[in-house]
Amino acid sequence: MRAFLSGVAVFGPGLPGWAASEAMLAGTAPWAMAEALPPAPAVLAAGNRRRASAAVRFALAAADEATSAEPDRAVLETVFASGNGDGAVVGGILDALHEPEGAVSPTLFHNSVHNAAAGYWHIAVGSTRPSLSLGGHDGAFAAGLLAAMTAAAQRRPVLLVAYDTPLPSPLAAKRPTDFSFATACVLRPEPEGARAELALRYIAGPMPAALSGDALDALTEGNPAARALPLLRALAARQAALVRLPLLEDAHLELQVTPC
Amino acid sequence: MSPFWPMRISAGTTVTALGAGLGPLRAALLERRGGLAPCRFPGAPGGIWAGAVAGLEDAAPPPDLAAYDCRNNRLAELALRSDGFAAAVAAARDRYGPERVAVVVGTSTAGIEQTEQAYAARQPGETELPAEFDYGHTHDLQALPAYLRSRLGLRGPGLVISTACTSGAQAILQAAALIVTGMADAAVAGGVDSLCRMTLHGFAALELLSAGPCRPCAEDRDGIAIGEGAGLVLLERPEATLAGPLLLGAGASSDGHHMSAPHPEGLGAVTAMRAALAAARIAPGEIDYVNLHGTGTRANDAMEDAAMHQVFGDAVPCSSTKGWTGHTLGASGAIEALIATICLEDGLVPGCLGIEAADPAFRSQVATGNRAMGLRRVLSNSFGFGGSNCSLVIGHG
Numbered sequence: 123m124r125a126f127l128s129g130v131a132v133f134g135p136g137l138p139g140w141a142a143s144e145a146m147l148a149g150t151a152p153w154a155m156a157e158a159l160p161p162a163p164a165v166l167a168a169g170n171r172r173r174a175s176a177a178v179r180f181a182l183a184a185a186d187e188a189t190s191a192e193p194d195r196a197v198l199e200t201v202f203a204s205g206n207g208d209g210a211v212v213g214g215i216l217d218a219l220h221e222p223e224g225a226v227s228p229t230l231f232h233n234s235v236h237n238a239a240a241g242y243w244h245i246a247v248g249s250t251r252p253s254l255s256l257g258g259h260d261g262a263f264a265a266g267l268l269a270a271m272t273a274a275a276q277r278r279p280v281l282l283v284a285y286d287t288p289l290p291s292p293l294a295a296k297r298p299t300d301f302s303f304a305t306a307c308v309l310r311p312e313p314e315g316a317r318a319e320l321a322l323r324y325i326a327g328p329m330p331a332a333l334s335g336d337a338l339d340a341l342t343e344g345n346p347a348a349r350a351l352p353l354l355r356a357l358a359a360r361q362a363a364l365v366r367l368p369l370l371e372d373a374h375l376e377l378q379v380t381p382c
Numbered sequence: 383m384s385p386f387w388p389m390r391i392s393a394g395t396t397v398t399a400l401g402a403g404l405g406p407l408r409a410a411l412l413e414r415r416g417g418l419a420p421c422r423f424p425g426a427p428g429g430i431w432a433g434a435v436a437g438l439e440d441a442a443p444p445p446d447l448a449a450y451d452c453r454n455n456r457l458a459e460l461a462l463r464s465d466g467f468a469a470a471v472a473a474a475r476d477r478y479g480p481e482r483v484a485v486v487v488g489t490s491t492a493g494i495e496q497t498e499q500a501y502a503a504r505q506p507g508e509t510e511l512p513a514e515f516d517y518g519h520t521h522d523l524q525a526l527p528a529y530l531r532s533r534l535g536l537r538g539p540g541l542v543i544s545t546a547c548t549s550g551a552q553a554i555l556q557a558a559a560l561i562v563t564g565m566a567d568a569a570v571a572g573g574v575d576s577l578c579r580m581t582l583h584g585f586a587a588l589e590l591l592s593a594g595p596c597r598p599c600a601e602d603r604d605g606i607a608i609g610e611g612a613g614l615v616l617l618e619r620p621e622a623t624l625a626g627p628l629l630l631g632a633g634a635s636s637d638g639h640h641m642s643a644p645h646p647e648g649l650g651a652v653t654a655m656r657a658a659l660a661a662a663r664i665a666p667g668e669i670d671y672v673n674l675h676g677t678g679t680r681a682n683d684a685m686e687d688a689a690m691h692q693v694f695g696d697a698v699p700c701s702s703t704k705g706w707t708g709h710t711l712g713a714s715g716a717i718e719a720l721i722a723t724i725c726l727e728d729g730l731v732p733g734c735l736g737i738e739a740a741d742p743a744f745r746s747q748v749a750t751g752n753r754a755m756g757l758r759r760v761l762s763n764s765f766g767f768g769g770s771n772c773s774l775v776i777g778h779g
Binding site: 123196200205207212215216219220225226227228230231232233234235236237238240241242244245247248249250251252253254255256257258259261262265268269271272273275276291292293295296297324326369370371372373 | 386425480481490492494497498501502504509510511515516517518521522523524528531537538539540541542543544545546552556559560562563564565579580583584585586587588589633634635636637638639640641642649650653657766767768769770
């Protein structure tokens with residue numbers, strides 16, 4: 123499957139948005155570890171902004187940045203991918219269920235659906251286009267990319283958003299996530315205005331072991347959404363690259379990235 | 383690229399409160415015998431009814447996949463054992479090769495019930511979860527496709543869709559997309575969702591649960607009865623086999639309106655239904671029956687009636703079958719797709735259960751008693767929190 127990638131976004135440790143991060147991702151400016159703080163989701167209306175969790179903030183900030191050059195964001199289908207979902211919300215409900223006299227908050231419950239971030243996005247931009255939300259454990263980015271590429275391959279422009287935040291205790295001990303990370307990109311069937319062409323193949327075999335890289339490469343395994351880093355670095359460097367993305371324990375995606 | 387539609391549903395199975403397999407569901411629909419009962423799920427809110435599945439104690443995964451053991455994967459296991467479904471998938475695996483058969487399934491809460499048990503197993507004052515609790519193989523959404531893929535010996539893409547109560551329908555749509563884009567030759571698709579305290583107490587907190595069996599479309603309807611279950615289909619290209627009904631088209635939309643309240647005029651629902659009809663290249667009048675999302679809440683059923691009337695007027699009979707199964711959430715879209723196949727085979731419009739007449743304010747043609755009539759095409763609706771909508775058209779071309 124092929125698609126053309128235009129807008130792109132990143133929020134992660136020491137990576138405060140694409141414009142500020144592009145040179146670091148390309149390796150032409152130094153990157154330093156710094157806490158990834160939840161960005162302000164300017165796209166949300168004030169009421170929803172106040173209630174937005176860290177996961178929703180990361181997802182929507184990435185979606186906002188990747189679509190900043192779009193003339194009409196409401197025409198894009200969306201694919202949201204997250205391995206952990208909204209741990210603060212689900213963890214809050216699990217805590218409440220196991221406290222004596224604990225009552226589940228109705229607001230927490232409707233925010234606990236895995237498609238909450240997508241729902242807030244479609245409300246914010248007034249979009250009635252189709253939307254998918256996927257899990258995928260450590261392969262969530264590749265899962266979302268595969269789903270988004272099927273939309274673009276059927277000639278429908280699509281916004282892909284991948285985001286993950288650490289789970290709260292006690293879940294964190296069972297499912298460690300080192301930091302928060304979000305990335306997003308717009309994929310379309312046409313090359314106009316594109317940054318790169320992507321050609322995707324599904325490989326029914328495990329990822330080959332990665333060559334040891336620099337400090338930024340070392341972030342890749344700390345968060346499911348950070349598995350996108352090899353793609354983001356190829357895009358920033360504007361270099362042709364063959365990128366491998368983990369999907370399942372015994373399967374991965376091979377992505378040929380060609381700058382436009 | 384080949385035209386998207388149709389896809390062949392070459393095999394299918396359900397697990398519901400009526401029992402494992404399509405047979406008990408078919409018999410209950412014909413006999414108008416519901417599967418809901420007072421809820422005895424441990425730790426559930428008091429005074430509610432639910433559609434619980436019996437027999438899960440005997441549906442443990444095989445020993446080599448014991449790490450996946452949880453209520454949700456037991457529902458999936460029971461489905462694989464029913465209607466010859468695992469054998470049908472094995473035949474497709476042998477025909478296409480294991481790496482060419484995808485798994486795309488929906489769930490809202492996967493094995494979170496296992497996490498609830500782990501939380502409850504802690505001693506007073508203890509924070510950490512028990513050592514034996516395995517998050518990745520149970521609670522994690524991906525645990526569902528991972529289990530099915532391992533259990534069926536498949537090596538194709540494995541995806542999990544979680545869009546609240548449209549998950550099962552959206553998974554069927556995405557599975558078709560993998561086939562049409564050449565990423566797979568066949569796909570196991572559908573949804574599985576299990577009773578858990580999070581869901582039961584969450585809907586109770588929203589004051590959306592009925593006090594008795596749910597009564598969709600009744601004037602005095604009072605909410606949802608939560609159910610659990612599994613619906614799985616095997617999708618292939620139409621020329622692969624001549625057996626089985628066709629998935630003629632599907633369409634999805636977002637409300638872009640509110641997180642938990644539907645758009646009052648059903649804008650998103652209308653958009654999804656019209657997109658499904660357009661994908662199937664048919665007019666509204668070519669649909670013979672609509673299986674409603676029909677949860678039994680005041681807001682959903684009123685919205686869906688308005689949307690139905692906008693698309694179909696009062697010309698097409700419609701009903702909800704949640705009076706039989708309860709609302710099986712992320713499985714409902716897949717289970718109701720399979721109910722549509724039963725209706726097509728048996729020439730059955732299963733009128734809403736437990737109601738004498740539809741809400742007099744409704745303007746669409748709501749069926750209450752069962753009707754025997756030849757059906758060629760059925761449309762099935764699913765709507766969910768977050769403003770997610772998905773409609774499927776199933777029939778004989």
